């Protein structure tokens with residue numbers, strides 16, 4: 001394999017379901033070893049893009065290629081490792097049967113399951129039926145099935161949901177090793193701060209369009225926002241009247257205010273409510289950058 005060849009190339013993808021436009025001209029490239037996090041609100045088009053990338057859907061307009069091949073062809077799909085939340089297991093099979101079955105379907109020997117079961121801490125559970133696994137253990141089986149074929153592109157849907165902190169870190173380590181060997185990763189997640197830690201690039205999709213495609217740090221640094229967190233008795237109207245407030249989030253009397261000018265806002269806030277406590281001013285994070293990109297007309301209240 002030429003290492004410079006893109007693993008995934010999408011050009012001008014448009015997709016509709018009846019009247020609903022799910023993708024409205026999407027271009028995306030993923031290089032070997034790159035990890036791209038696909039973020040966006042519900043209904044943004046993420047699942048549709050993933051379904052096109054893994055050959056579940058055929059493009060209505062535009063093209064998608066995996067290592068130059070059509071993902072609807074079995075030979076191309078063998079280069080993919082897919083772990084999706086929705087895909088259920090045949091519950092009567094054991095962990096070993098599922099993972100070795102995935103190896104064989106990918107053109108490998110069943111024995112390929114052994115090392116990957118060990119890597120994911122599943123060796124002791126290999127003979128157990130998946131019906132008798134916990135949610136996090138099932139999640140690890142999904143990952144083992146996706147990884148066992150040594151795919152060129154791993155497509156992961158919310159891969160760490162249900163994993164405890166230790167398992168999550170372990171999984172990040174496994175991904176890092178695969179990426180160092182050239183495996184590309186496309187991950188959809190709602191855990192924005194996790195994607196900041198994992199991904200080389202964050203692609204923000206909304207209403208079927210890519211609003212941003214950049215390293216996470218760059219998205220954050222483009223945002224002049226600061227987050228002011230404060231415990232205050234001021235009501236919503238008073239908060240909305242504060243100078244320079246962009247968005248308001250609230251959990252009881254703990255309030256977060258996004259602003260470009262925290263000093264100006266704080267002067268008025270302290271004047272109106274001298275009893276404020278737990279005051280903090282922070283740079284915005286990736287979550288705020290994504291909200292700022294996708295909030296549009298959704299208003300100021302979070």
Ligand SMILES: Nc1ncnc2c1ncn2[C@@H]1O[C@H](COP(=O)(O)OP(=O)(O)OP(=O)(O)O)[C@@H](O)[C@H]1O
Nearest residue numbers: 017020021022040041042043044045046047048049
């Ligand atoms: N099978 C379908 N039939 C009709 N409309 C659909 C279908 N699948 C998706 N849509 C619509 O297409 C748009 C994009 O949906 P998609 O599932 O790709 O978004 P998503 O970003 O994956 O959302 P979520 O984060 O909620 O999973 C939405 O408006 C959705 O309602």
